[in-house]
Amino acid sequence: MTQPRSAPRPASEPADAGRTAGRATFRAIVPAGGAGTRLWPLSRRTDPKFLHDLTASGRSLLQSTYARLRPLAEGVVVVTGAGHAAKVRSQLPDLPPGDVLAEPSPRDSMAAIALAAEVLRRRHPDEDLVVGSFAADHLIADEPAFTSAVTRAVAAARHDYLVAIGIAPDEPSTAFGYIRVGAGGPVAGVEPVEDFVEKPSPEVVAGYLAAGGYLWNAGMYLCRAERLRELLRRYQPALAAGIEEIAAAWDGPERAEVLERVWPGLPAIAIDHALSEPLSRDGGVAVVPADLGWSDIGDWDAIATALPEPSPVQAPPSGGRGAVRVLGPAGSADRVRAYGAEGSVVVPGEATVVVLGIPGAVVVNTGDAILVTTRDRAQHLKQVVDDLPREGPLR
Amino acid sequence: MTQPRSAPRPASEPADAGRTAGRATFRAIVPAGGAGTRLWPLSRRTDPKFLHDLTASGRSLLQSTYARLRPLAEGVVVVTGAGHAAKVRSQLPDLPPGDVLAEPSPRDSMAAIALAAEVLRRRHPDEDLVVGSFAADHLIADEPAFTSAVTRAVAAARHDYLVAIGIAPDEPSTAFGYIRVGAGGPVAGVEPVEDFVEKPSPEVVAGYLAAGGYLWNAGMYLCRAERLRELLRRYQPALAAGIEEIAAAWDGPERAEVLERVWPGLPAIAIDHALSEPLSRDGGVAVVPADLGWSDIGDWDAIATALPEPSPVQAPPSGGRGAVRVLGPAGSADRVRAYGAEGSVVVPGEATVVVLGIPGAVVVNTGDAILVTTRDRAQHLKQVVDDLPREGPLR
Numbered sequence: 162m163t164q165p166r167s168a169p170r171p172a173s174e175p176a177d178a179g180r181t182a183g184r185a186t187f188r189a190i191v192p193a194g195g196a197g198t199r200l201w202p203l204s205r206r207t208d209p210k211f212l213h214d215l216t217a218s219g220r221s222l223l224q225s226t227y228a229r230l231r232p233l234a235e236g237v238v239v240v241t242g243a244g245h246a247a248k249v250r251s252q253l254p255d256l257p258p259g260d261v262l263a264e265p266s267p268r269d270s271m272a273a274i275a276l277a278a279e280v281l282r283r284r285h286p287d288e289d290l291v292v293g294s295f296a297a298d299h300l301i302a303d304e305p306a307f308t309s310a311v312t313r314a315v316a317a318a319r320h321d322y323l324v325a326i327g328i329a330p331d332e333p334s335t336a337f338g339y340i341r342v343g344a345g346g347p348v349a350g351v352e353p354v355e356d357f358v359e360k361p362s363p364e365v366v367a368g369y370l371a372a373g374g375y376l377w378n379a380g381m382y383l384c385r386a387e388r389l390r391e392l393l394r395r396y397q398p399a400l401a402a403g404i405e406e407i408a409a410a411w412d413g414p415e416r417a418e419v420l421e422r423v424w425p426g427l428p429a430i431a432i433d434h435a436l437s438e439p440l441s442r443d444g445g446v447a448v449v450p451a452d453l454g455w456s457d458i459g460d461w462d463a464i465a466t467a468l469p470e471p472s473p474v475q476a477p478p479s480g481g482r483g484a485v486r487v488l489g490p491a492g493s494a495d496r497v498r499a500y501g502a503e504g505s506v507v508v509p510g511e512a513t514v515v516v517l518g519i520p521g522a523v524v525v526n527t528g529d530a531i532l533v534t535t536r537d538r539a540q541h542l543k544q545v546v547d548d549l550p551r552e553g554p555l556r
Numbered sequence: 557m558t559q560p561r562s563a564p565r566p567a568s569e570p571a572d573a574g575r576t577a578g579r580a581t582f583r584a585i586v587p588a589g590g591a592g593t594r595l596w597p598l599s600r601r602t603d604p605k606f607l608h609d610l611t612a613s614g615r616s617l618l619q620s621t622y623a624r625l626r627p628l629a630e631g632v633v634v635v636t637g638a639g640h641a642a643k644v645r646s647q648l649p650d651l652p653p654g655d656v657l658a659e660p661s662p663r664d665s666m667a668a669i670a671l672a673a674e675v676l677r678r679r680h681p682d683e684d685l686v687v688g689s690f691a692a693d694h695l696i697a698d699e700p701a702f703t704s705a706v707t708r709a710v711a712a713a714r715h716d717y718l719v720a721i722g723i724a725p726d727e728p729s730t731a732f733g734y735i736r737v738g739a740g741g742p743v744a745g746v747e748p749v750e751d752f753v754e755k756p757s758p759e760v761v762a763g764y765l766a767a768g769g770y771l772w773n774a775g776m777y778l779c780r781a782e783r784l785r786e787l788l789r790r791y792q793p794a795l796a797a798g799i800e801e802i803a804a805a806w807d808g809p810e811r812a813e814v815l816e817r818v819w820p821g822l823p824a825i826a827i828d829h830a831l832s833e834p835l836s837r838d839g840g841v842a843v844v845p846a847d848l849g850w851s852d853i854g855d856w857d858a859i860a861t862a863l864p865e866p867s868p869v870q871a872p873p874s875g876g877r878g879a880v881r882v883l884g885p886a887g888s889a890d891r892v893r894a895y896g897a898e899g900s901v902v903v904p905g906e907a908t909v910v911v912l913g914i915p916g917a918v919v920v921n922t923g924d925a926i927l928v929t930t931r932d933r934a935q936h937l938k939q940v941v942d943d944l945p946r947e948g949p950l951r
Contacts (some may be wrong), residue, residue, distance in 0.1 A: 202910075500940055501933070513925045513950055515597075515940055518933030519914065526926055530908045531919065533928050538896070538913030545895055545910055555908055 183289035187315045187383075189234040190277040191226055192270055193241040193249060193297035198546040199460040199539070202530035203508060206556050211297035212248055215458055216467045217488055222458065223297045227253050229304060230295060233311055235288075238262055238281060239297065240273040259412075265420055268427045270294075270380070271400060271435040275393055279408035282386040291318045293383035294432070300467055302454025310451035311383075317351040318383040322447040323392065323440055325354065326383075327376025329452045333366045336459055336540070338378035338433065346447050354446040357438045376450055379457070382432060392445075397435050403427045461523040461532075461539035464488065465506035485516065504536065530555055578684035582710045582778075584629040585672040586621055587665055588636040588644060588692035593941040594855040594934070597925035598903060601951050606692035607643055610853055611862045612883055617853065618692045622648055624699060625690060628706050630683075633657055633676060634692065635668040654807075660815055663822045665689075665775070666795060666830040670788055674803035677781040686713045688778035689827070695862055697849025705846035706778070712746040713778040717842040718787065718835055720749065721778075722771025724847045728761045731854055731935070733773035733828065741842050749841040752833045771845055774852070777827060787840070792830050798822045856918040856927075856934035859883065860901035880911065899931065925950055 193211045204210035211223040218225060223239070230237050238260045241249050246263040250256070262277055278292045293311065301307045314324040327340045338360055343353040357378060361369070369375040384392070393401035403423045410419040428435075440446050456463050468486040471494075485499035486506045497507045502516040510526035523539050525532040534542070549555050588606045599605035606618040613620060618634070625632050633655045636644050641658040645651070657672055673687045688706065696702050709719040722735045733755055738748040752773060756764070764770040779787070788796035798818045805814040823830075835841050851858050863881040880894035881901045892902045897911040905921035918934050920927040929937065944950050 202908075498940065498943065500936070509926075512921075512923065513597075513944075515925070515927050515929075517927070517929035517936060517940055519917075519928060519930060522914075522928060524926065524928050526907075526921075528907065530910070531904075531921055531926060532910050532912070533914060533917060533919050534910075534912035535914060541895070541912060545893065545912055548893065549908075 183287055185291075185319065186235040186285065186288040187233065187291045187293065187311075188281050188285070189230040189237045190274055190281070190292055190294045191223070191230070191237060191239045191297045192273045192277075192294060193223055193239050193245065194264075194267060194273065195298065198543045200458070200464070201542055201546045202527045202532055202555070203525055205554075207244065207554075209245065209298070210458065212245070212252065215464050215488065216300060217469055221252055222300070223249065224252055226295060226297050226299070227256070229301060229307060231255075233308060234293075236260065236281075238277050240264060240277045241297075242267060262411075265424050267429070268424065269429040269431050271397065271430045271432045272404065272427050274382070274432055275389070275400060275404045276408060276411075278384075278386045278389050279404050280411050282390065283408055284412070289319075290386040291315050291383055292386050292389065293318075293381065295381050296379075296457070298458060299379065300454075300456040300458050302456075302467075303452070306451060306453050310449045310453065313348060313350045314381075314383045314449045317346065317348045317447045317449065318385055318388075320347040320447075321385060321388045321445075322347060322351075323389075323436060323445060324351065324383045325437065325446065325448045326379060326381040326453075327448040327450050328379050328455045329450060330370060330375065330377050333363065333370050334377070335360060335363055335366055337457075339366070339369055340376045340378050340448050342374050342376060342448055342450065348447075351447050351449050353444065354437075354441045354448045356441055357433060359433070376448060377455075378433065378437075379455055380433075382437070392436055392440060396439055397428065397430070400428050400430070400435070459540075460542065461506060461525070461534070462536040465504070465523070465536055468506065506536070578682055580686075580714065581630040581680065581683040582628065582686045582688065582706075583676050583680075584625040584632045585669055585676075585687055585689045586618070586625070586632060586634045586692045587668045587672075587689060588618055588634050588640065589659075589662055589668065590691075590693065593938045595853070595859070596937055596941045597922045597927055597950070598920055600949075602639065602949075604640065604693070605853065607640070607647065610859050610883065611695060612864055616647055617695070618644065619647055621690060621692050621694070622651070624696060624702060626650075628703060629688075631655065631676075633672050635659060635672045636692075637662060657806075660819050662824070663819065664824040664826050666792065666825045666827045667799065667822050669777070669827055670784070670792075670795060670799040671803060671806075673779075673781045673784050674799050675806050677785065678803055679807065684714075685781040686710050686778055687781050687784065688713075688776065690776050691774075691852070693853060694774065695849075695851040695853050697851075697862075698847070701846060701848050705844045705848065708743060708745045709776075709778045709844045712741065712743045712842045712844065713780055713783075715742040715842075716780060716783045716840075717742060717746075718784075718831060718840060719746065719778045720832065720841065720843045721774060721776040721846050721848075722843040723774045723850045724845060725765060725770065725772050728758065728765050729772070730755055730758055730761055732852075734761070734764055735771040735773050735843050737769050737771060737843055737845065743842075746842050746844050748839065749832075749836045749843045751836055752828060754828070771843060772850075773828065773832075774850055775828075777832070787831055787835060791834055792823065792825070795823050795825070795830070854935075855937065856901060856920070856929070857931040860899065860918070860931055863901065901931070 200210045212221050214221050240262045243263040246261050249261050274294045310326050317324045339358045341355040343355045346352040410416050471484040487494040487497045488508045493509050496509045496513045499516045501518040502522050503520045505522040507514050508525040512526050516522050521536040523534045595605050607616050609616050635657045638658040641656050644656050669689045705721050712719045734753045736750040738750045741747040805811050882889040882892045883903045888904050891904045891908045894911045896913040897917050898915045900917040902909050903920040907921050911917050916931040918929045
C-alpha cells in the first residue's frame with residue numbers, strides 16, 4: 162500500500178500517536194433523508210421510507226437502524242429534513258430531542274455528515290471521537306457481523322483513514338457503486354481502497370465479479386471527527402467553512418440566524434464525490450469487507466426478498482392459492498388472497514386484495530394510490546413517479 | 557320442419573286464427589338478478605352488475621336495457637329481488653313503481669318470467685299480448701339490429717312459437733349455451749330450433765363453428781302470454797299452479813300472504829331447462845338469428861372489450877405509457893397511469909392507480925377490495941369469490 166499524501170498513520174504506529182489524549186469514543190450519525198421514489202406509493206417526499214416498517218419486523222427502518230447502533234456507540238445523532246424531525250423524534254422517544262439535527266433543506270450527504278460530525282466534535286471536546294455514518298433506511302440481517310465490521314472499522318479510523326464498510330456482492334447489481342480493494346490495510350480485516358466506481362454497466366460489473374476484489378459501496382463511512390474536519394478543509398474548503406460556522410452556532414442562540422444565512426449556500430455533494438473518491442486516489446481510504454445480509458431496500462423486489470417467508474395462513478387451502486409476502490400491520494395477511502401469484506408481495510392497506518394469475522406481482526395500496534407491477538419491473542418505478550404531478554399529495 | 561306436437565300454427569295460417577280478438581301488443585319483461593361473481597369486486601350480491609355502468613355509457617346496464625326496450629314495447633316490467641327493488645325504482649324513475657315486481661327470494665328465470673307474464677296477462681285482458689324477456693345486464697351495441705330482431709320475433713311468437721333471439725357466434729366461446737338451427741321457420745328471418753346445447757366443450761364448439769348452423773343462446777325469449785301459460789301448465793304444472801295463484805293475488809290485498817305461502821315452494825329452474833329444451837324437441841321453438849353486438853358482459857375481459865377506446869388522455873406522453881381502458885365517473889381516467897400495460901382495464905375508484913409492465917392487466921378498486929388479475933385469467937374469478945367468507949360485505 163502506497164503511503165498516502167494525506168498521511169494516515171501506518172498500522173505499525175500506535176493509533177493515538179501525536180494526538181491530544183482523550184477518551185476513545187465512537188458515535189454514530191444517521192442521515193435520514195431521501196424521497197425514495199422507487200418505493201412509491203408507500204414512500205413519499207412527505208413520508209419517506211425510513212419512517213416505515215418495510216420488513217414486517219415491527220420497527221421502522223429508522224428504529225431498526227437506531228436499535229442496531231445504540232449498543233455499539235456512545236451516542237447516536239440523526240440528521241434529517243426539518244419536515245421529518247418531529248416524526249423522527251416521535252419514533253425514537255429514547256433519543257434526546259437535541260440529537261435530532263434538522264436541516265433546513267437537503268444539501269446531500271456530505272453536508273449532513275459534516276454537520277453532525279462537527280456538532281459532535283464540539284459537544285465532546287474531551288473525546289478522541291470516531292464518527293460513523295449509517296443510512297436510516299438500510300437493512301442489515303446479520304447484526305453480529307455488523308458489530309464485528311464496525312469494531313474493525315473504528316480501529317482503522319483511529320489510524321486516520323476514512324473507512325468504508327464494503328459489502329461482498331452476491332449478485333451482479335448495477336444499482337450500487339463499487340469499491341476496488343487493494344491489499345495490506347492498517348488493521349486485520351481492513352484493506353486499502355484503490356478506487357470507487359459509480360454504478361458501472363452490466364458488462365463491467367460482470368468483469369468485477371469474475372475478477373474478484375470488488376465490494377459494494379453501502380455508503381457506510383467512519384472517520385475520526387478531527388481528521389474529517391481536516392480532510393474537509395483540504396478537499397471541500399467552502400463546505401468546511403460553512404459547516405464550521407453553523408456548528409459553532411448550533412447549540413447557542415444564533416443557530417437559526419446562521420443556518421438561514423449559511424446553509425442555502427453550502428455545496429450539495431455526496432460524500433463519495435466530495436471525499437471518498439479523491440482521497441482514495443491519495444491512499445487515504447480503507448475498507449472493511451463484510452457480509453452483513455445488507456440491503457438498501459431499494460425497490461419492491463428488495464422488499465419482497467427481505468420480508469419473512471409467507472406464514473401458513475398463505476399456504477394453499479384450495480389448490481390454486483399461492484404463497485405471497487404481505488406487508489402491513491397485524492391482520493394484513495388475512496386480507497390478501499393470491500391464486501397463481503407465487504412470489505408476489507402485497508401491501509393491502511385497508512382493503513382486501515385478490516391477486517389472480519400474476520406470479521411475482523407487486524400490489525401496494527395506500528388508499529389514495531395503488532401500484533400494480535411485477536418484481537422484475539419494479540426498478541423502473543422512478544420514471545413513473547417522476548411523471549406524477551410535481552406538487553400534490555402523491556409525490 | 558316437422559309439425560310439432562305442441563302445435564304452433566304454420567306460417568301459412570293467419571296469426572290470429574282461432575283466437576279471441578284483442579289488440580296485438582308486445583310488452584317486455586326484464587329479469588334483473590344474478591350475483592355476478594365474475595365481476596367482483598364491483599358487482600356483489602348486494603350491488604349486482606345490472607345496477608352499474610360497466611361500459612362508460614353514462615347509464616347502468618339496467619337503464620340501457622330499459623331505454624332500448626321502451627320504444628319497442630307497450631310497457632316494461634322489471635322482476636328483481638326484494639333487496640334490489642328500491643334501487644331499481646330509483647334508477648328508472650319513469651317506470652311506475654308497480655311495474656317493478658319484487659321476488660321474495662331467487663327462484664331462477666322460469667319463475668321470474670312466468671310471474672311477470674301472468675301478472676301482465678291479467679292486467680291487460682283485452683290485449684293479444686306477446687311478452688319478451690331480456691336480461692337487465694347484457695350489452696347490445698347495434699340497436700337497429702335489435703329492433704329488427706325483436707320485430708321478427710314478435711311476429712313469430714304470434715304463431716304460438718316460443719321464440720329465442722340467437723346470436724351469431726363471433727368466437728368459439730364455451731361460456732354460452734348453443735342453439736342448433738333448422739330450416740323453414742314460420743316467418744321470414746325466423747328459423748326452427750332443433751335443439752339446445754348447454755355450454756359445450758371447446759372441441760364441440762370448434763365443430764359447431766366449422767359446421768355452421770349454431771347460434772349463441774342469449775336467454776332472450778318471446779312468447780304469447782296465453783301460450784306461455786298453456787306451455788307452463790303442460791311442462792311445469794307445479795310452477796304454473798303456483799305462479800297463477802300468486803299472479804291472481806298480485807294486485808290485490810292478499811299478495812303478501814300468498815307470496816309468503818306459495819313462492820318458497822316454487823321449483824327453481826331456468827327457462828332453458830323448464831321449457832326451451834323439451835319444447836324444442838317437440839318442434840315448438842323458433843329462433844331469430846341476429847348480429848347485435850351482443851355481450852353478456854360476463855367477465856372483466858368482456859368489459860375491457862366493451863369499453864370505448866382509450867381517450868387521448870391515455871396516449872403516450874413520455875414514451876412508455878400504454879393505452880388502457882378506464883371505467884368510472886368523470887375524471888377517473890386522469891387518475892390512471894399505465895406504462896407497458898397495453899390493453900389493460902382499470903377501475904380506479906377513488907385512488908390514483910399506476911400499472912407498470914403488465915399488459916392486459918385488470919385492476920379494480922372499490923376501496924374495501926382490490927382485484928388484480930389479467931384479462932385472460934379473469935374468467936377464473938368465480939372460484940376466488942366462492943372462497944371469500946360467505947357472510948360479510950365482500951360477497
